[in-house]
């Protein structure tokens with residue numbers, strides 16, 4: 184047989200044999216191309232794209248700076264430092280800016296703004312295939328969901344919203360009174376951080392499902408719900424930075440075998456799946472043919488056309504959106520009050536005087552609380568000094584770009600919102616980092632208006648502004664009065680009053696306090712003639 188002419192081999196075979204013979208050379212060329220490509224990209228992002236914005240030296244090169252900052256558990260403070268050091272619009276990633284300028288944030292979030300929610304929001308879906316009101320990026324769909332849910336959140340179509348709150352607040356303080364009172368001779372260490380969270384979850388589930396989940400009654404994290412969120416959130420935060428992970432997750436959940444391992448399910452025995460299971464049972468009953476409509480939050484969602492599946496997701500998300508935030512607001516404000524003797528004494532005095540004058544029901548009514556100026560100032564100052572949501576919540580610059588202080592921002596840039604930085608604005612004077620409720624009591628109405636406009640940004644602004652704000656504020660209006668009229672509260676370790684970690688929302692633990700009953704009988708009520716329980720003589724620690 185004549186030898187085979189190598190040129191007569193098919194082209195693919197020829198290529199393979201060439202590759203085999205020069206394998207190392209081919210690999211080196213590929214590597215070189217990749218390195219050159221990466222270098223060009225780095226040079227472009229560093230020196231051309233967003234080059235006018237200053238920031239931490241390594242931030243422009245990759246997203247690892249943001250990811251490392253989030254993982255540190257101290258991102259809120261780090262972002263504050265970045266804007267202080269590098270300007271009100273600073274660079275924190277290859278395509279990422281962050282701002283602490285209230286006016287600019289209001290412009291970004293305004294109803295008619297062309298900015299939209301960025302892919303950051305995909306990371307906060309419970310199910311990667313379905314958006315919810317908090318994560319929906321499509322403006323039209325979001326507006327529709329908001330229209331369906333606003334009446335329920337505003338309490339307009341809920342019977343007895345305030346009664347539910349009163350019931351939960353009274354139950355919470357009564358349990359403290361029964362079980363956690365210290366005396367001159369004995370200390371009962373009470374970790375109020377966890378208990379406040381139990382209270383917040385019970386409050387929201389009571390409003391949503393018509394009954395609390397029983398966290399306060401069992402004095403425990405029922406179904407490991409809170410622990411699961413605490414384990415998952417630090418991971419989820421990285422999905423908001425490395426957006427490819429979201430895409431990967433979306434593909435993975437489309438494989439039925441993987442789906443059941445990845446997504447929470449109503450059949451789970453712990454975590455958010457249990458809440459979905461409970462929501463599912465309630466929703467099945469409520470959506471059953473012939474079921475009687477109820478005037479509660481779910482009833483309002485149904486009335487405005489939310490499907491059973493949508494209702495299940497939205498109820499679960501309201502619990503996640505509302506419980507940690509409210510709990511952080513209560514804890515941070517309480518800690519600020521009890522660690523400032525001037526503030527503590529003045530607030531307790533305002534409460535005692537109102538009680539003595541017969542102006543307060545028990546639990547205090549929302550309208551009564553609004554008439555206590557120092558209480559209102561403390562609540563505002565607590566929210567200002569410790570905004571409970573510090574996630575970047577990135578918005579995307581519209582395709583035509585934008586201009587900030589004369590500098591062009593290219594379309595498609597992500598702009599993160601620096602929630603803590605915003606609340607240190609110069610509008611608050613020269614001591615914005617001090618908890619000083621008196622700043623809200625000035626006679627300068629114009630200043631109060633300007634401060635209020637900045638403060639309101641802690642709930643967002645425009646068409647994505649927090650729907651739960653009225654519920655959160657009503658809660659705050661009640662809880663401090665009910666705690667401080669009955670009890671004296673001291674931190675056990677003033678040098679280390681709590682452990683607080685920030686992953687966009689806060690996880691706070693070991694806020695250990697010592698609670699004693701107050702000598703002043705300040706629980707008498709006014710018009711209702713109602714009285715709260717006096718100190719319980721059967722309590723083992725009654726002094």
Ligand code: HEM
Pocket residue numbers: 316317318329387501502504505506508509512570571572576640641642643644646647648649650651652654655
């Ligand atoms: C002090 C407590 C709270 C704070 C600081 C807070 C803060 C916020 C912020 C900043 C947003 C805007 C997110 C964005 O940028 O798009 C938001 C949205 C939202 N919050 Fe709150 N929140 C609080 C309490 C609550 C509560 C108690 C609930 C539910 C009962 C709730 C339900 C929601 C919902 C449903 C949205 C989505 C609104 C929309 O996209 O149209 N929040 N919240």
